Amino acid sequence: MKKLYKKILTGAFILLFVFLFKLPSIDAASCRIGVSAPSSAVVGQSFKVTVTVSGSASIGSWEYTLSYDSSKVRLNSGQLHVVDYGNGSKTSASYTYSFTALTSGTATFKPVNASVLDYSSTNECLSSTGSASVSMKTRAEIEAGYSRNNNLASLSVEGAELSPSFNASTLEYSATLPVDTTKAKINATAADSTATISGTGEIDVVDGLNKIEVVVTAQHGEKKTYVINLTVEELDPINVKVGGKNYTIVRKSGQVENIPIGFTETKITIEDQEVTAYENKEAGLTLVALKDEEGEVSLFIYDAKTKKFSKFNEVAGSGLYLLILDEAEEDIPYGFKKSSVKIGNDKVTAYRYVLDDDKNYYLVYAQNLQTGDKGFYVYDKEDASFQRYYENLDNSKNTIIMYLFFIAAGLLLIVLLIILISLFKKIFTKKERKIEKYQNKINKLKEKLNKEENNDNDSYDIESVDERPVIKKVEDDFEVPKKSRKERKEELREAKKRLDKQKPKYRKLSLEEDNEDDDF
Incomplete structure (x- = not known):
């Protein structure tokens, strides 16, 4: 009996020892590595993949390598092989990757060669490793479904x-x-x-x-x-006709979604019925909503005196709220001609500068709905903006153009004067050259006479010959109308006779011996 008790006590002791030995393993930390990604992606577009390392207690260190099929996706960012450490309080860590889908199919992302150690015991605590799959299709494949x-x-x-x-x-x-x-x-x-x-x-x-x-x-x-x-x-609907089109007056308030800037709701009477209207005291305008046969509601200008309606062409741009008017109450600026331009959905009266080929700028006559002032505005068709037109600035522009014209005309006149002076100078130079030519002829004649004097041993001085009548005669030829060849020969004979009288011993010579006389 005692032996039986001993066996029972021994068995109980062994069981208690085993239980105490195994108890730490029951409380050991559990760790895992999970992967998250979108279920689908479009070929050619990028998507995110996130890897998360986590534990039931503080994780000490971990390591993994993210595997994927590089023929199906391309890595854009992220470190594939990760080795990292904890600080004693960290229970999880996440890493994000960016991939681009390259082709249709399924791409799977899974950590391999993974290890996670518990911070306290430094024992391996990795219990599971997850993965994620992404279905990739082209846009055409997706839309086909x-x-x-x-x-x-x-x-x-x-x-x-x-x-x-x-x-x-x-x-x-x-x-x-x-x-x-x-x-x-x-x-x-x-x-x-x-x-x-x-x-x-x-x-x-x-x-x-x-x-x-x-x-x-x-x-x-x-x-x-x-x-x-x-x-x-x-x-009792109130029917009106504007521009040949049938409308019905909208009498109730709250039927207009966007009331124009500067207008407030009021009540007026039309055909003995109270009608909702919108008034702008600064501009002196009253608007009434009309509905066409298609059910479209639009605002029209109502003239209480004439009981007529006209289209409300409101435009906005550059902080201005304008009402485009068909007829200008002021004189159209000089140099502009009447035209038209489409602003928004409406074609309105406009004016274009006759000397300007740019079709993006127009002049329109409008009323400022914020101030009530009327005047001309420059409309830029390209960016749909408006700017107040100042005629004084335009006149200044014209003045500058006029000054430039006068400067150009003055320069042209100076050039013409220079050309004329050059022509006159050329003419006078030609005359001087002709006089010089005749002087050369006289000098040649003197040389011939001197040679004859030397041959005859005569002491007569050729310098004593009075050549002034001949030179004077040559100069006179350029100041009087051109004479005939016969008259010039006669004059030369007279000159020769005078020389013969002064020098009776000389052999008679003729100026006609010089062939250059034909150039006279």
Whole structure:
């Protein structure tokens, strides 16, 4: 019996020892490495992959290498082989990578050669390693799988009945709401859950016709529009005609979405009925909303004296709010001619400078809706901006142009004077050359006479010959009209006779012996 007790005690002791020995392993830290990535990606685009190292207790050190198929994706950023350490308080660490999808297929990202050590015991604590897969497709492959269903499954107007009854293939309907209705609720559901719908819900409506469009867009992108011509009944509508087009006056307030700058809501009377209007005291203008047969609401200028309507051509640009006027109340600046230009959706009267080939700048006559002042403005068609036109600046520009013209004319005159002076100088130089030519002829004659004197041993001095009559005669030939050849020969004979009288011993010589006499 005692032996049995000993065996039992020994077994219990052994079990207790084993339990105590195994207890630390039960409390040992557990660590893992996980990977997260998007489920899909488009070929050619980049995506992120995140690797997270975590533990149930502080992690001491860790190491891993991220593996992937380089033929399917390209690494843009991130360190593939990671070796890092903890500080005793860190229980997780994350690393982000950027990849670009290269081709269709599936790319798998998984840490390999991984190890995580517990901070306290420095024992290996890595219990699991995760991975992530990304399905990659081209844009065409993705869109090929999109639904093209853009039909409606139902369409209704709360409180009204559609005519005809709804059918997915019928795109236009009519409905009527009672007097004083200001809002309509449109309900619709798509036949395909991937399609989107716009134009439903609570919508503001006005008296008369309201055109409501419900647009269904399929996942693939195709659109289909369902139209509801919703009419709100009204008592005694006020009908007017502007520019040959029929309109109905919108009497109730709250029917205009964007009231122009400088205008405030007021009430006026038209055909003994109270109508909502919009007044600008600075500009002296009153606007009334008119609705056309298509249900479009627009603002028009109302003249209470003539009871007529005109189009309200409001434009904005460069901080200015202007009303373009068809007729100018001031004189059109000099050099401009009447034309037209399209501003926004409207074609308005404009003026262009006749000497300017640039078709981007126009002059328009407008009223400033903030101050009420009227005047000319320069409109830049390229950037749709406006700037006040100052005629004084334009006159200064013209003055500068005039000064430049005078300067150019003066320079041209100086050039002409220089040319004339050069011509006169050339003429006088030619005369001097001719006189010099005759002087040379006389000198040659003297040389011939001197030679004869030397041969005859005569002491007569040729310098005593009075040559002034001959030179004077030559000079006179250039101051009087040109004489005939016969007259010039006669004059030369007379000159020769005078020389013969003064020098009777000389042999008679003739000036005609010089062949250059023909150039006279």
